[in-house]
Amino acid sequence: MEKYWTAWVHDATRCLCRRVRRTYAEQHQKRMESVAVLVAQTSAGVARIIGTRYEVLDVGGLNLSGLLKSGEIGRLEQARVTATLGGDEVTVQTPIDGPGNMIIVGLNYKDHAAEIGTEIAQVPRVHLVAPSAVSGPTDDIPLPRIAGSAVDYEGEMAVVIGAPASDVSVDEAWSHVAGITAANDVTARDVQNGSNALVSGPNVGLAKAFDGFKPLGPALLTTAGVRDGQALRLRTLVDGEVRQDSSTAEMHFSVAELISYISQYMTLHRGDVILTGTPGGVGVSSGRFLRAGQVVEVELEGVGVLRNRVASQLQR
Structure with a gap:
């Protein structure tokens, strides 16, 4: 039996939200189409990498491991930038601090x-x-x-x-x-x-x-x-x-x-x-x-x- 992922999507043509069923393969493709983020854990906090610059993000005081383990990694896409720093202004740390397994x-x-x-x-x-x-x-x-x-x-x-x-x-x-x-x-x-x-x-x-x-x-x-x-x-x-x-x-x-x-x-x-x-x-x-x-x-x-x-x- 095909397995499905239930999701709510915005229907702009009718100004309402409708619930759809997607297969897991379709859900994966949908995630592929969302915003990619290259992110590092730095001495200044969680930062998005843009070229040689580091955009420090407001993620509620969590580190990258905290975002992962709390299931809030999606916050990276819309997080507010609090500072932009050069590579010589930050120390890059491991992105995964103390993995479970x-x-x-x-x-x-x-x-x-x-x-x-x-x-x-x-x-x-x-x-x-x-x-x-x-x-x-x-x-x-x-x-x-x-x-x-x-x-x-x-x-x-x-x-x-x-x-x-x-x-x-x-x-x-x-x-x-x-x-x-x-x-x-x-x-x-x-x-x-x-x-x-x-x-x-x-x-x-x-x-x-x-x-x-x-x-x-x-x-x-x-x-x-x-x-x-x-x-x-x-x-x-x-x-x-x-x-x-x-x-x-x-x-x-x-x-x-x-x-x-x-x-x-x-x-x-x-x-x-x-x-x-x-x-x-x-x-x-x-x-x-x-x-x-x-x-x-x-x-x-x-x-x-x-x-x-x-x-x-x-x-x-």
Whole structure:
């Protein structure tokens, strides 16, 4: 049976409001036609990004995470501008401060699976990581004292949930998304593969859970701006050298398929974050791991550049 979304729309020809039924696919298309907002959490508050300027918005004292978790992200479209600042006048912070669930999807690009000598599974590989790993778009990436010799980058597109999702269909999935941002799924490979003497075997969760291992940002592009979330250019650079250069079109499981699959097992809540996988070119394939002093950049089309310096714990 076709599922419907009930909405009230204004009928200007008759000067009244009428109730209509839309399929979830139609509702998603309607959202696509609304106003796109590229927004950042800054030291001055929630700000809309217009070129190189930051328009600080009046959103009732909430931060961006607060808007997401309260279901009021739509206020961004009509919010009053209280100040316009230059990039040198603000510090950009993580758009998602303390997500409820941090969900990691592994091996979702064929070239990445091939470079590490494995195949993509028939269903998504999903891991949960402590949200305490989240850091900002300019924060340092620490090299942990106990696992600093094989720290690797993974440039990814992250999807932020904007409405609760439980057992939703693929067609419904995008209507539960608030927006997208860039992410670096930093991973301690020796912990992941079990070669670290301090772990009893391979441990994906711990390998990705160190403080500062999940930089997000620099902005959130609301769903209205995601004309095609499956065709965005994604690049990772280390000290200016391109290491990964791909498109989200190369994902094996689409955003909608991932949300639908995950929501069969757990309810996704507002502010939850899903990292959708990384393309080929990671350091483990060549043995080129991150070193203190290097700068890692993750570029996601439409969102901007996530730029983080690598530092030993003694440098933090």
